[in-house]
Amino acid sequence: MSTQAASSILFTHTSPQQGFKLLELPSDLADLLTSKEAPTLELKSPPANPSHQTHPPTEESREYVNLCTATKTYRVRQVQSSNSIHIIRPSDSGVERGDIDIVGGSTDGLNLVETVTAIAICGSTLELHTPPEGFSAVPVLERILPVYDDGEEAEVMEVDVGEVIRRVFADVPVSGVQCEEGWIEVCGFVLRRGSGGDVVGWCRRPSAETKLGVWRRVLEGAVLQGIDLGRQFLVKDLWRSVLDEGEEPFPRALFEAVVRRVCAGSGLLFEDIKWASIDQASCTQWVGEIYLEAVAPTATSGVGRSEFLNAWKDLLPEPWRGDVAFSKLTENSFKYPDPTTICFVNSADRQKTKKNASTDASAATTAKKTRNWHELFKNQKRQKR
Amino acid sequence: MPTIPLHPRVSSPISLPNPLPQLLQTPSGLAILELQGTINVPSQEPDAESRAPTGDTHDPSIATFETPIGKLMFPDYSPQTTASDDTKWMKRVYLYVGRYQRMTGEVKKLAQPLALVQRRQKETSSDSDGEELEIVEIIKYKLFFKNRPEPVNDS
Numbered sequence: 001m002s003t004q005a006a007s008s009i010l011f012t013h014t015s016p017q018q019g020f021k022l023l024e025l026p027s028d029l030a031d032l033l034t035s036k037e038a039p040t041l042e043l044k045s046p047p048a049n050p051s052h053q054t055h056p057p058t059e060e061s062r063e064y065v066n067l068c069t070a071t072k073t074y075r076v077r078q079v080q081s082s083n084s085i086h087i088i089r090p091s092d093s094g095v096e097r098g099d100i101d102i103v104g105g106s107t108d109g110l111n112l113v114e115t116v117t118a119i120a121i122c123g124s125t126l127e128l129h130t131p132p133e134g135f136s137a138v139p140v141l142e143r144i145l146p147v148y149d150d151g152e153e154a155e156v157m158e159v160d161v162g163e164v165i166r167r168v169f170a171d172v173p174v175s176g177v178q179c180e181e182g183w184i185e186v187c188g189f190v191l192r193r194g195s196g197g198d199v200v201g202w203c204r205r206p207s208a209e210t211k212l213g214v215w216r217r218v219l220e221g222a223v224l225q226g227i228d229l230g231r232q233f234l235v236k237d238l239w240r241s242v243l244d245e246g247e248e249p250f251p252r253a254l255f256e257a258v259v260r261r262v263c264a265g266s267g268l269l270f271e272d273i274k275w276a277s278i279d280q281a282s283c284t285q286w287v288g289e290i291y292l293e294a295v296a297p298t299a300t301s302g303v304g305r306s307e308f309l310n311a312w313k314d315l316l317p318e319p320w321r322g323d324v325a326f327s328k329l330t331e332n333s334f335k336y337p338d339p340t341t342i343c344f345v346n347s348a349d350r351q352k353t354k355k356n357a358s359t360d361a362s363a364a365t366t367a368k369k370t371r372n373w374h375e376l377f378k379n380q381k382r383q384k385r
Numbered sequence: 386m387p388t389i390p391l392h393p394r395v396s397s398p399i400s401l402p403n404p405l406p407q408l409l410q411t412p413s414g415l416a417i418l419e420l421q422g423t424i425n426v427p428s429q430e431p432d433a434e435s436r437a438p439t440g441d442t443h444d445p446s447i448a449t450f451e452t453p454i455g456k457l458m459f460p461d462y463s464p465q466t467t468a469s470d471d472t473k474w475m476k477r478v479y480l481y482v483g484r485y486q487r488m489t490g491e492v493k494k495l496a497q498p499l500a501l502v503q504r505r506q507k508e509t510s511s512d513s514d515g516e517e518l519e520i521v522e523i524i525k526y527k528l529f530f531k532n533r534p535e536p537v538n539d540s
Contacts, residue, residue, distance in 0.1 A: 008456050008457070008458050009404045009405070009456060009457040009458070010453060010456055010457075011453070011454050011455050011456055011457045011480065012451040012452055012453050012454055013424060013426045013451065013452045013454050014449055014450070014451050014452075015426070015449070015450050015451075015452070016449070018503070019503065019504065020501050020502065020503055020521075021501075021502040021503075021518075022417075022499045022500070022501065022502070023499065023500040023501075023502050023520075024497045024498075024499055024500075025497055025498045025499065025500050025523065026497060027497070030497070030498045030523065033393055033394065033500065033520060033523060034523060038393030038394065039393065040390050040391065040392050040393060041390070041391040041393075042388050042389070042390055042391065043388070043389040043390075043391055043518070044388050044389075067391070082421070083419050083420060083421050083422075083531075084419070084420060084422065084423050084424070085417060085418075085419045085527075086417070086418040086419070086420070086424075087415055087416075087417060087418075087501065088415070088416050088417070088418050088528075089399070089413070089414045089415045089416065090399065090401045090402065090403045090404060090405070090414050091401070091451060092401050097450075097451045097452075097453065098450070098451065098452045098453055099453070114402070114404035115404070115451075116404065116405065116416070116457060117451050118418065118424070118454075125499070126502075170388045171388075
């Protein structure tokens with residue numbers, strides 16, 4: 001029994017206990033955190049919404065916490081465990097200790113000097129999940145950014161635009177890269193107008209009509225000044241072509257937001273754009289969608305299909321006219337309310353259809369993989385309802 | 386601002402010798418012991434568990450006290466003779482509770498590594514009151530006791 005005695009370790013319980021949380025790490029996150037230069041992660045929750053109290057919680061407004069790396073987002077979920085999970089660590093013998101005799105420490109002559117002690121207990125673990133539809137900043141930005149009112153003028157307020165945007169992003173519960181993508185997607189910009197320290201109030205997002213107006217103006221200006229939008233151009237030149245005898249038809253920040261949206265490789269949100277080249281495919285798609293959203297936002301206001309295609313063509317540089325086709329629009333972004341018309345489907349409704357289609361198919365596979373009861377029985381619950 | 390930073394592990398290696406097998410050792414010395422059931426500790430604070438998560442953990446003014454529970458044994462492991470790629474010893478771990486009960490468990494690799502997250506200790510109390518968290522350790526193995534205790538003779 002001497003070998004056993006040699007590896008006998010006294011096990012104790014320390015009070016007071018400490019507070020720990022256990023966070024399950026997916027392999028990519030574990031690799032990131034064990035790398036030499038592990039980044040600081042962020043736990044983000046959605047901004048407090050005054051409408052919380054008045055409306056029943058919806059999918060979007062429910063409280064949640066996301067864990068974000070620079071590029072990725074995970075939804076945090078607390079999972080209770082029926083087992084008790086103790087955190088233990090080696091202990092030195094210097095602390096005050098209860099009677100060791102109760103475990104036979106001194107009577108049978110074991111040399112129980114080596115000690116581990118339980119310093120905390122966790123009844124639950126935090127799991128990280130990525131829903132199949134992924135994460136996007138767009139719904140949150142659409143909710144928090146005020147819509148730009150045509151004619152609102154930019155104020156000459158000395159602010160660090162990048163800093164303002166970063167402070168807005170602190171309230172958007174997805175990763176930094178996803179925030180930037182969302183900001184560009186909604187054409188967010190800093191108007192430098194607003195009250196007090198509410199940074200969101202300094203920012204705006206344009207409506208579809210406004211975006212359409214800016215794009216129309218850009219297109220006209222480019223034709224007049226002979227700027228080929230199919231090639232690289234100086235953003236400064238394009239801005240000059242938009243000016244109406246030196247008058248700004250809309251804030252330059254809005255113009256730049258639109259340019260960023262249609263440009264290829266538009267990752268550099270926090271840098272000034274000097275040169276730009278438009279991504280033909282994504283620009284064509286974007287123009288078609290904002291036009292549809294502007295003129296036919298709902299099923300009741302559907303627009304004739306050929307009429308739509310012609311208007312779309314007219315909104316593109318001459319050589320791109322041939323690109324126009326219904327198949328170029330984002331899937332689910334439009335529907336045909338009757339045999340001759342087409343209308344826009346907003347992103348919230350799009351999510352709903354996508355979710356219904358995808359969950360049933362994927363639920364079966366996730367249920368097999370998962371250890372969680374609520375995942376396992378989600379399917380059955382859905383069917384009963 | 387609803388953004389809370391979660392800092393990566395800052396290596397603060399412990400100075401104490403770690404009596405656990407090499408596989409279970411971590412830089413900070415922290416490890417996980419999971420068991421079915423609870424350890425009831427006769428304690429001056431009856432609800433030590435419920436107040437644990439909020440307790441400011443390293444307050445030096447509160448004296449720590451250790452209550453012996455039992456002993457931990459790795460019967461098939463010996464630091465001198467067990468090869469590092471030998472995993473047979475992991476199948477058997479004993480946790481004696483008191484003198485007359487023994488639980489048999491094993492060392493298990495976690496399906497996903499677990500990060501131990503704790504509230505970051507403030508260096509200066511006047512610092513911003515924003516909450517900050519940090520990962521104190523990333524753990525890949527656990528001691529797992531899923532069986533009931535069995536009576537043993539106090540040999």
